[in-house]
Amino acid sequence: MISVDDYRDRVAALLGTAPATAMPLAAAAGLVLAEDVTATVSLPPFDNSAMDGYAVRATDVSGPVTLPVADDIPAGRVDVRPLEPGTAHRIMTGAPLPPGADAVVMVEDTDGGTSQVTISVPAREGAHIRRTGEDVVEGSVALHAGTVLGHSQLGLAAAVGLAEVRVHRPLRVLVASTGTELIDAPAPLRHGQIYESNSVMLAAAIRGLGCEVDVVRSVVDDVEEFRKVIEPKLAGADLLVTSGGVSAGAYEVVKDALTGQGVEFAKIAMQPGGPQGCGRWQGVPVVTLPGNPVSVLVSFEAFLRPAILTALGHTDVSRRRVRARLNEEMSSPAGRRQYRRGVFTPSDREVTGLVGPRGGPGSHLLGAFTQANCLIVLPEDVTSVAVGDEVEVLLL
Ligand SMILES: Nc1nc2c(c(=O)[nH]1)N[C@H]1C(S)=C(S)[C@@H](COP(=O)(O)OP(=O)(O)OC[C@H]3O[C@@H](n4cnc5c(N)ncnc54)[C@H](O)[C@@H]3O)O[C@H]1N2
Numbered sequence: 001m002i003s004v005d006d007y008r009d010r011v012a013a014l015l016g017t018a019p020a021t022a023m024p025l026a027a028a029a030g031l032v033l034a035e036d037v038t039a040t041v042s043l044p045p046f047d048n049s050a051m052d053g054y055a056v057r058a059t060d061v062s063g064p065v066t067l068p069v070a071d072d073i074p075a076g077r078v079d080v081r082p083l084e085p086g087t088a089h090r091i092m093t094g095a096p097l098p099p100g101a102d103a104v105v106m107v108e109d110t111d112g113g114t115s116q117v118t119i120s121v122p123a124r125e126g127a128h129i130r131r132t133g134e135d136v137v138e139g140s141v142a143l144h145a146g147t148v149l150g151h152s153q154l155g156l157a158a159a160v161g162l163a164e165v166r167v168h169r170p171l172r173v174l175v176a177s178t179g180t181e182l183i184d185a186p187a188p189l190r191h192g193q194i195y196e197s198n199s200v201m202l203a204a205a206i207r208g209l210g211c212e213v214d215v216v217r218s219v220v221d222d223v224e225e226f227r228k229v230i231e232p233k234l235a236g237a238d239l240l241v242t243s244g245g246v247s248a249g250a251y252e253v254v255k256d257a258l259t260g261q262g263v264e265f266a267k268i269a270m271q272p273g274g275p276q277g278c279g280r281w282q283g284v285p286v287v288t289l290p291g292n293p294v295s296v297l298v299s300f301e302a303f304l305r306p307a308i309l310t311a312l313g314h315t316d317v318s319r320r321r322v323r324a325r326l327n328e329e330m331s332s333p334a335g336r337r338q339y340r341r342g343v344f345t346p347s348d349r350e351v352t353g354l355v356g357p358r359g360g361p362g363s364h365l366l367g368a369f370t371q372a373n374c375l376i377v378l379p380e381d382v383t384s385v386a387v388g389d390e391v392e393v394l395l396l
């Protein structure tokens with residue numbers, strides 16, 4: 001048996017890191033910068049007003065005063081004239097400050113006049129002025145390589161003048177579910193058949209990481225059919241993920257089709273998710289997951305998620321780990337790392353919180369998984385844990 005950690009490294013090594021490509025900002029959400037973003041302009045690009053009001057010289061407004069309004073400066077005006085001494089310019093938020101002005105008085109502190117304005121408070125030099133470059137300086141690195149592009153980062157890239165960013169290219173992942181028993185809704189089920197669910201889960205999970213996903217649902221347990229359906233789609237894929245057909249039975253289609261073709265099958269010292277396979281088929285990385293739905297989800301967490309995130313350029317690829325006190329006893333098979341679905345409740349009184357299992361250890365219990373918010377990790381050398389024991393929890 002291979003350890004969980006060794007197998008995780010093996011899967012990650014298979015995927016490597018995706019190359020850099022240019023992406024329009026709108027398509028880059030969730031992806032990772034492959035190169036630094038250098039600001040082509042300062043932010044703000046020019047001194048501008050933070051308020052709707054009047055641009056003045058502070059020395060002209062040492063107390064209540066009435067000044068002629070010599071100009072009107074809405075945001076977007078590009079031909080701003082200098083402010084002559086003893087005058088005011090009406091100015092809007094975001095409009096460029098006229099040369100000579102060193103303060104803005106809010107419209108609320110005036111009578112709002114358009115040909116002349118009466119100002120009721122003294123102006124403080126620098127008041128309500130947003131200075132060139134006080135946020136970002138032109139030529140500086142606004143976003144570093146390795147940054148995950150969330151909405152704020154994309155906003156900044158746009159603000160400093162970029163239309164595209166260079167990111168690690170999203171992987172194109174082909175997801176295929178195998179099993180002659182699998183049927184797609186809304187076709188009625190016959191006894192012995194089940195509705196296919198793994199490809200739906202895997203596609204959503206992998207898309208959620210920032211990949212492009214193509215799905216082949218419900219390939220029957222026939223090696224020729226498997227090759228016929230999957231092989232033509234391999235050319236455009238960076239990764240093939242299958243579910244089912246990898247254990248010890250008589251109709252293990254994935255194992256039968258890919259053994260001797262560059263994919264190695266092994267048992268991993270974990271539960272669920274024991275039977276696994278990975279390698280390259282016709283040069284394309286392949287990860288073959290066991291068919292039980294919870295095994296799929298746990299295998300995704302343990303192997304695929306970190307490997308795919310690493311390939312996409314992420315450096316933080318682990319779920320948040322906390323220690324929590326158990327509120328229900330559990331057992332675990334010797335020599336295997338058990339991942340139990342649990343519910344974690346943060347607590348003020350405890351170090352981190354309380355946790356308890358949701359559903360049993362069976363890898364078919366998908367309903368219970370959907371009610372869980374964490375995985376409880378019981379190490380290989382632990383066979384039982386009691387109420388009150390501290391356990392490791394991965395927050396989902
Ligand atoms: N003699 C042994 N039998 C089994 C072993 C073993 O070591 N020796 N391992 C067990 C474990 S652990 C697992 S996990 C499964 C893995 O089996 P397969 O990968 O071959 O998966 P299948 O047999 O095809 O399916 C298992 C289970 O999951 C259901 N399934 C499969 N695909 C889907 C899908 N796309 N959507 C919904 N449900 C799916 C399938 O109907 C089966 O019930 O093997 C054990 N057996």
Ligand code: MOO
Nearest residue numbers: 272273274295363
């Ligand atoms: O390893 Mo299987 O995934 O326990 O059910």
